[in-house]
Amino acid sequence: MNIILIYGGKSGEHEISLLSCASVARAISSEHSVKMISIAKDGKWYLENDSVFNELRNNPDAKLSVHADEKNAVSIFPGNSRNSIFYACGSFIPCDAVFPVMHGTYSEDGTIQGLFEMAGIPYVGCGVLASAASMDKDTTKILWKAAGLPVVPGICLTRSDVNDSKRYDGLIEKAIQEYGFPLFVKPCSAGSSDGASKANDRRELNAALMEAFNWDNKVLVEKAINAREVECSVTGNSITEDSSADCTVLKAYGPGEIVPKHTFYDYDAKYNDPDGAELKIPALLDEDKLEYIRTTAKKAYAAVNASGLSRVDFFIDRDTGDTYLNEINTLPGFTSISMFPKMCSAAGLEYTKLIDYLLEEALHAFKEKERLCTSRT
Numbered sequence: 001m002n003i004i005l006i007y008g009g010k011s012g013e014h015e016i017s018l019l020s021c022a023s024v025a026r027a028i029s030s031e032h033s034v035k036m037i038s039i040a041k042d043g044k045w046y047l048e049n050d051s052v053f054n055e056l057r058n059n060p061d062a063k064l065s066v067h068a069d070e071k072n073a074v075s076i077f078p079g080n081s082r083n084s085i086f087y088a089c090g091s092f093i094p095c096d097a098v099f100p101v102m103h104g105t106y107s108e109d110g111t112i113q114g115l116f117e118m119a120g121i122p123y124v125g126c127g128v129l130a131s132a133a134s135m136d137k138d139t140t141k142i143l144w145k146a147a148g149l150p151v152v153p154g155i156c157l158t159r160s161d162v163n164d165s166k167r168y169d170g171l172i173e174k175a176i177q178e179y180g181f182p183l184f185v186k187p188c189s190a191g192s193s194d195g196a197s198k199a200n201d202r203r204e205l206n207a208a209l210m211e212a213f214n215w216d217n218k219v220l221v222e223k224a225i226n227a228r229e230v231e232c233s234v235t236g237n238s239i240t241e242d243s244s245a246d247c248t249v250l251k252a253y254g255p256g257e258i259v260p261k262h263t264f265y266d267y268d269a270k271y272n273d274p275d276g277a278e279l280k281i282p283a284l285l286d287e288d289k290l291e292y293i294r295t296t297a298k299k300a301y302a303a304v305n306a307s308g309l310s311r312v313d314f315f316i317d318r319d320t321g322d323t324y325l326n327e328i329n330t331l332p333g334f335t336s337i338s339m340f341p342k343m344c345s346a347a348g349l350e351y352t353k354l355i356d357y358l359l360e361e362a363l364h365a366f367k368e369k370e371r372l373c374t375s376r377t
Contacts, residue, residue, distance in 0.1 A: 002094040003032045003359065004085065006112075008039040008066050011104035012194045012215065018064040020334035021101035023341075025056045025064075027351045035093055037074055037085075038066040043106070045074035047087040076119050084119035097122040097362050099355070101334060108331040109135035109189065122366035124358045125308040126330040133304050134328045137188045137220055140304060144325055147303040149296065152315060152324045153179060154222030156188065162213065172205070172221075179223040185209055187216030198224060225324065227315035229258040230283045232297035233332075233343040237307040237361060240368045247361040250301065252294035254343035255314070257283035279339060281346045285316075292323070300325055308361055311340045 005028075007021035008014055021036075028034060036048040046068055055062045073088045085093045098121055100112055108125070110132030116123040126134065133139045138156040145151055155175050161168045175183060185208035186196035195215035199205035205221075212219040236250035243249060259278040282290055297312040311332035315324045332340040344354050 013104035081120035188218035
């Protein structure tokens, strides 16, 4: 197949995308013909030279970057299906499927998925609705609560609340009265723990809110759980699941447990410090609890209409034993130390086969959508 890997993006997780895509490029089957498109931090798209992909394959120390060469600027022409992606010379880039190895805003929030839908291009991962809903942690909570699933108690503050000081003060007081300190503060739509922090008193809470509102116009203030952090990988298509097409069947892998050596599993622990956390696969839980996590992860996946892949994250309260859903990541990290591929591998779905599995599901989802009527004539 002709596969396009897309990386970078106008996102706070731009650098993480470079690491993830480099790993995918090294692992993808040599049976595919692969092109790479980079997206700069200003949002411009560029076709990378084949030498970039070849260097990644041949040099384990090679690193990805964005080469902003206007001669290779990329354009997309909606409606041309698999001949929709062009670069500056006017030639189209052959494409059977796209794997957007990207994270965060303009990447896993439904925006780029909508572009692929308009262009008629098969792509790996969740669709527009699931991507957008899952990116917004408050919306995700609303959907999960409606499905009867357990979520961490908290309240959502918006920029509108900030602009009304009386309402804002009332909501802050409500959070303190209902949940007490410490409180956990995080932007609704940022990832990789960008803008997230723990507040132990009012002074720290004010600082945490200021930081979180630098990243998003909606912010969650949640009860801080003395938690064990457990994650579960899920694949399949919750909308078109069909037992005759294995790639569509919902499957849960793991779960795994993160034992952070930092205050919490923050950005540094995830990506900069190779010893920032211990990863236990399977999680250190009894079999009944492991199965409960797997079952709940699939329910959480289905509740947001997810497809392709997601990593569902849980908290287990050390004091009470209660289990809470924390969030869902529709394009989780694919670096060499990322939990999603590690959990799949531990269950027997090795990295290269995992990539093929996701590409197969992308093509199946595209075919199923193509069957639908879009006009009465």
